[in-house]
Amino acid sequence: MTRLESTDRELPLHPRRDDVFAGGGEVGELCRAIDWAATPLGAPAGWPQSLRTTVRTMLTSRFAMWMSWGAGLTMLYNDAYARMTLGAKHPWALGRPSSTVWAEIWKDIGPRIEGVMGTGVATWDEALLLFIERSGYLEETYHTFSYSPLSDDDGVVAGMLCVVSEDTERVIGERRLASLRELGAELASATREGEALRATAAALERSRHDLPFSLVYLFDADGSIRLGCASGATPGSPVAPRQLDRDSAVWPVADLLRQHDPLVVEDLASRFPGEPLPQGDWWAPPQRAVLVPIDRRGDERPAGFLVAALNPFRRFDFEYRGFLDLIAGQIGASLANARAYEQERRRAEELADLDRAKTQFFSNVSHEFRTPLTLLLGPAEDALGDPETRPANRARMEIVHRNGLRLLRLVNTLLDFSRIEAGRVTARYESTDLAAYTAELASSFRSAMERAGLRLAVESRTSARVHVDREMWEKIVLNLLSNAFKHTFEGEVTVVVLERDGCAVLEVRDTGVGIPPEQLPHIFERFHRVPNARSRTHEGTGIGLALVQELVRLHHGTIDVASTPGVGTVFTVAIPLGAAPVGEEQLGAAGEDEKLRRLSGTSTAAYVEEAQRWL
Structure with missing residues (x-):
């Protein structure tokens, strides 16, 4: 035998003829024990060199x-x-x-091997589905392999060599992951229980390799057990009754509740005799099913359970159980979210009903107040206009009239707000020189400002005509001026009208006490008042700025506030220019600038008179 020289030792170039199984591990040892002479191959000593070389290469790989x-x-x-x-x-x-050896898959691999042996051309298959029996049952497996021809010493194809990798875990794992992903996607938009159940059925209907059929049962508050959804099975059929009880013979609910762990149900054919079981995407029906509890968030009692028929060609192992646990978990989470959403929806509806009742109450009370107030103010105004009224009585009538007007303004504000909330207010837009109109309204506060030692500055930087409801705009301007006057003790109040980004902009700035940063998000909330704020008066309901915001919204505009405590506050109102934001039916005729106010108690004089009482 030829040898290679080495400084350490001599190495054989080829193994000995009787050493074909050397280095072959466990299988090599088993090969030595086989009586090959009793096989078609004969004794290894008589094997052709090509066979000996291939066997040794394979065994040592x-x-x-x-x-x-x-x-x-x-x-x-x-x-x-x-x-x-x-x-x-x-x-x-x-x-x-x-x-x-491979009798169960010979119909799949036999033609491939015969093709290689007959043509000498290799094959290639990737992740080929093969049902092999290697663990006592027919098993779903996936293999990537190549069959290559093997020639004898004369160059004639005498065999084939298969190099193979098994992809079963990868293929099934990816399939289950896709099922979970699709289930999650279907459930993502479900906001109600029915939507969650329909989404579950739709997703699991596409997972019938791993779930030949599946059922979701729910425990209701009255103790009943109802079918929520079914995939691969007909609701109402023997395997999917619409109602169950704890002692049902169809599915062992009582056993599941006792152990609160997945429960395997064996021999489905005996449990449903004479009933053709749904097969899913296979040619054979499932033999077992698993009942998996669907947990209820924050409660030991389950919300229901999942009935999952098992793939007849896979073992129910740890990975399979984990897959079913994740499905049940997703269903449980979606049902919990849907029920929480439903509770919030009902709560929101109750609050909306309460809000509507409150609005109706304010509206009714406001109407009831206005009639007696009008009857009180009428005689008071007559007495004040009567030259024969004695001074003492005149003073009393002035108090009655002043406070009656104040109360009437409050009632009208509440009535306006309730009408807006009820959607019963429609603005009548008129083409208006907004800068001139705003300057006119603001100037009415000048005497009150001067008496308080404040400076009132009015700046008009635009001549654009803007479509506004003049009465609503009056309330916007006067409420903002009144608010600035109430909280400003020195310095000035500035009113500016300008154009910016396609909008007419009103800015009301003051050098008052300012608003704490934590209060700014709440400043336009109804009935909100900044606690412990320095003010000329602590009268008021906290509804003025909320009303301003609603009136601005009716103009398709925005209102913002910026403030620094101890420096001052700026309210900014932006209204779109032109008639684009409104419909033609809401446009009033131009040139009606002097018409009477439609709502009583909102005149400029009432705001100014109230402001002067704060001095």
Whole structure:
């Protein structure tokens, strides 16, 4: 035998003829124990060199391989293949015909092997589905492999070599992950229980490899158990009754509730005799099902349970259970979210009903107040206009009249607000020189400002005509001026009208006490008053700025506030220019600037008179 010289030792270039199984691991040892002379291959000593070389190469490889040789396609394989694929067929398969070893899949692989043997052309298959029996049952598996021709010493194809990797876990894992992803996507938009159940049924209907059929049962508050949804099975059929009880013979609900863990139900064919079970995407019906509790958030009692028929070609192992647990978890979370949403929706509806009742109450009370107030103010105004009224009585009538007007203004403000909330207010827009009109309104406060030692500045930086409801605009301007006057003790109040970004902008600035930053988000809330704020008076309801915001919105505009405590506050109102934001039916005729106010108690004089009482 030829040898290579080495400084350490001599190495054989080729193994000895009787050492074909050397280095073959466990399978190599088993091969030595086989009486090969009793097989179509004969004793190893008589094997052609090409066969001996291929066997040794295969046995010593760490990659999974098997081979067939000769007319009988006698099978040999290595340790890696035995561990990965053969299962219970190892070591029985060694030396047997390949068609016998793989009888259950020979219809799939036999033609491929015959093609290689006949043509000498290799094959390639990626993630091919093969149902093999290696663990006592027919199993769904996926393999990527190539069949390559093997030639004898004369160059004639005498066998084939298969190099293979198993993709079963990857393929099934990706399939289950896709099912979970689709279920999550379907459930994402579900806001009600019915939507969540329909989304569950739709998603699981596409997962019938791993769930030949599935049912979701829910526990209702009255103790009943109802079918929420079904996939792959007909609701109302023997496997999917619409109602269950705890002691049902269909599905063992009582046992599930006792152990509160997934419960395997065996032998479905015996449980439903004479009933063709739904097969899902397979040709054989499921033999087992699992009942999985659907947990209820914050409660030990489950919200329901999932009935999952098992793939008849896969073992119910840890991964399978984890998959079902995740499905039940997603369903449970979606049902909990839907029920929470439903509770919030009902609560919102109750609050809306309460708000409507409150609005109606304010409206009714305001109407009831206005009639007696009008009857009081009429005689008071007559007495004040009567030259024969004695001074003492005149003073009393002035108090009655002043406070009656104040109360009437408050009542009208509440009435306006309730009408806006009820959607019963429609603005009548008139083309208006906004700068001139605003300057006119603001100037009415000048005497009150001067008496308080404040300076009133009015700046008009635009001559644009803007479509506004003049009465509403009057309330906006006067409320903002009144608010500035109430909280400003020195310095000035500035009113500016200008154009910016396609809008007419009103700014009311003051050098008053300012608003704390934490109060700014609440400043336009109804009935909100800044606590402990320095003010000329602590009268008021806190509704003025909320009303201003609603009136601005009726003009399709915005109102913002910026303030620094101790420096001052700026309110900014922006109204779109032109008639674009409004409909033609809301446009009033131009040139009606002097018409009477439609709502009583909102005149400029009433605001000014009230402001002067604060001095």
